[in-house]
Amino acid sequence: xxxxxxxxxxxxxxxxxxxxxxxxxxxxxxxxxxxxxxxxxxxxxxxxxxxxxxxxxxxxxxxxxxxxxxxxxxxxxxxxxxxxxxxxxxxxxxxxxxxxxxxx
Numbered sequence: 621x622x623x624x625x626x627x628x629x630x631x632x633x634x635x636x637x638x639x640x641x642x643x644x645x646x647x648x649x650x651x652x653x654x655x656x657x658x659x660x661x662x663x664x665x666x667x668x669x670x671x672x673x674x675x676x677x678x679x680x681x682x683x684x685x686x687x688x689x690x691x692x693x694x695x696x697x698x699x700x701x702x703x704x705x706x707x708x709x710x711x712x713x714x715x716x717x718x719x720x721x722x723x724x
Contacts, residue, residue, distance in 0.1 A: 666712035666721035
């Protein structure tokens with residue numbers, strides 16, 4: 621039984637080391653991905669609300685489908701949506717009928 625536990629611990633240590641190496645070698649890609657989540661969510665919400673004229677409830681269900689965010693706020697006066705996810709914050713604003721919503 622002790623031999624089995626030693627083997628299991630060694631396998632877990634090897635897995636943690638492999639995950640660490642992969643993370644370190646791809647850190648730039650991981651770091652560049654972080655603002656994409658909040659940016660995509662704010663853009664989707666803004667377009668849904670101000671271009672498609674849907675309700676906030678409908679837009680939230682559609683936007684959160686694949687992009688979980690920690691918080692968001694809608695400013696009806698500015699026609700903008702601000703979202704935070706993975707420690708990054710992004711804002712999308714309705715520009716006009718021709719261009720729709722754009723990221724700030």
